[in-house]
Amino acid sequence: MxxxxxxxxxxxxxxxxxxxxxxxxxxxTLADDFTVWMAPFDKTMQREDWLKSSVSGWSNTRRRIYxxxxxxxxxCGFVHRYTLHxxxxxxxxxxxxxxVVAECRDGRIVHMAExxxxxxxxxWEERKRxxxxxxxxxEKAAAxxxx
Amino acid sequence: xxxxxxxxxxxxxxxxxxxxxxxxxxAEILSPDLQxxxxxxxxxxxxxxxxxxxxxGYAAHRRRTYDDRQIRTFDHGFLAxxxxxxxxxxxxxxxxWAxMVAEVRDGRIVRVDExxxxxxxxxxxxSGAAR
Numbered sequence: 001m002x003x004x005x006x007x008x009x010x011x012x013x014x015x016x017x018x019x020x021x022x023x024x025x026x027x028x029t030l031a032d033d034f035t036v037w038m039a040p041f042d043k044t045m046q047r048e049d050w051l052k053s054s055v056s057g058w059s060n061t062r063r064r065i066y067x068x069x070x071x072x073x074x075x076c077g078f079v080h081r082y083t084l085h086x087x088x089x090x091x092x093x094x095x096x097x098x099x100v101v102a103e104c105r106d107g108r109i110v111h112m113a114e115x116x117x118x119x120x121x122x123x124w125e126e127r128k129r130x131x132x133x134x135x136x137x138x139e140k141a142a143a144x145x146x147x
Numbered sequence: 148x149x150x151x152x153x154x155x156x157x158x159x160x161x162x163x164x165x166x167x168x169x170x171x172x173x174a175e176i177l178s179p180d181l182q183x184x185x186x187x188x189x190x191x192x193x194x195x196x197x198x199x200x201x202x203x204g205y206a207a208h209r210r211r212t213y214d215d216r217q218i219r220t221f222d223h224g225f226l227a228x229x230x231x232x233x234x235x236x237x238x239x240x241x242x243x244w245a246x247m248v249a250e251v252r253d254g255r256i257v258r259v260d261e262x263x264x265x266x267x268x269x270x271x272x273x274s275g276a277a278r
Contacts, residue, residue, distance in 0.1 A: 039244040040264045072226070072248070074219035079226045079248060081260060097186035099246045099262040101219075101228060113228060115246040115262035117187045125266075 002104055007073040010104060011080050015066050021058045027051055031108040038114045041131045063087040077103040086121060094121035154220040154251060158227050161249075161256065162213040168205055174198060178255040187265035197259070210234040224250040224258075231263075243267045 002010070010029055017025030027047075034047040045053065058064075068083040084096045099115040118125050157176065164172035174194075181194035192200070204211060210233070217228040231243045245263035249256045 039246075040266070042244070072221045072224070074221050074226065077219070079219070079221075079246075081248065081262075097189060097262070099186070099248065099260075101226065101246060113246070115186075115228075115244070115264075117263065117265050119187070119264070119266045120189075 001075060002107065004073045006107065007078045007104060008071055010107065010109065011071050011078050011102065014102075014109065015069070015080070015082070018054070019064060019066050023051060023055055026054065029109055031105060031110040034108075034110055034112075036112040036114065038116075040116055040118045043131065060088070061086055062089050062091075076105070077101065077109075092122060096121050151220045153254065154225045155218050157251060157254065157256070158218050158225045158249065159216070162216065162227070162229070165201060166212055170198060170202065173201065176256055178252065178257045181256060182258045183261075184259070185261045185263075187263065207235070208233045209236050209238075223252070224248065241267060 014026060014029040017023075017029065030047055030051075032047065034050070035044050036050050037044045063086070065085040066082045067085065068081075070081040072079050078101075080100045080102070082098055082100075084098050086094050086096070096116055096118075097120070101113045101115075102109045103111040161173065161176045164170075164176065177194050177197065179194060181197065182191050183194070183197040184191045212232045213227075213229045214232055215228075215230040219226045225248075227247045227249070229245060229247075231245055232240060233243070234240045243263050245261060247262070248260045250258040
């Protein structure tokens with residue numbers, strides 16, 4: 001079992017790495033079988049897909065800052081509440097209140113659940129629409145294959 | 148400080164009381180100086196305002212259940228991840244995935260932070276199961 005200090009340090013490394021766009025540092029905090037579930041999309045991603053999508057997301061925004069960080073630890077992980085300030089390349093800004101629950105094992109994160117309200121951010125709303133459109137297209141394609 | 152069992156029991160009693168519409172029990176669990184904050188409003192409300200909001204929810208929905216509960220405890224509170232299933236008076240339903248972090252003092256909840264996707268309120272289909 002990881003200690004409170006170890007869990008807090010792991011949380012800090014992950015979010016500092018993410019904020020600084022340091023993908024190798026972020027990857028070093030994740031277990032090989034890492035998964036992430038995003039409540040707004042009810043979607044689970046595997047480690048490699050999520051890392052690729054993170055890099056892609058960074059290229060879509062000028063800056064992301066994680067402030068008001070509030071971390072609580074429990075026996076096998078942490079819950080991190082924070083304010084995320086996003087600045088897009090257009091200069092458009094948005095602020096989101098986010099809660100991430102992480103399960104950890106052997107010094108790395110094995111699962112994350114992300115709770116967010118995309119309606120508070122135009123960029124996230126657009127992402128949500130894209131995800132819904134992609135899911136609908138995949139469903140349609142699957143139905144056509146079956147037919 | 149409460150122990151793990153006490154905190155889990157408090158969390159379950161809180162959610163069970165809301166499900167049962169037992170406002171007396173809900174009020175008993177909440178400290179008089181409770182602060183209730185939600186990510187979709189980014190506003191902090193008082194205990195009375197929270198009780199009022201719960202009551203307003205009863206008027207809008209036939210049934211509300213807190214399913215798939217995952218509860219974790221820490222030294223001064225708990226985290227609950229759950230699926231909130233709502234059944235409207237016309238029989239249609241929707242489901243919200245939410246997380247709630249509560250701070251506890253002397254066996255009562257003193258602060259609740261709730262995180263959910265408010266877009267689910269309006270965008271889910273008006274009939275059939277949400278998930």
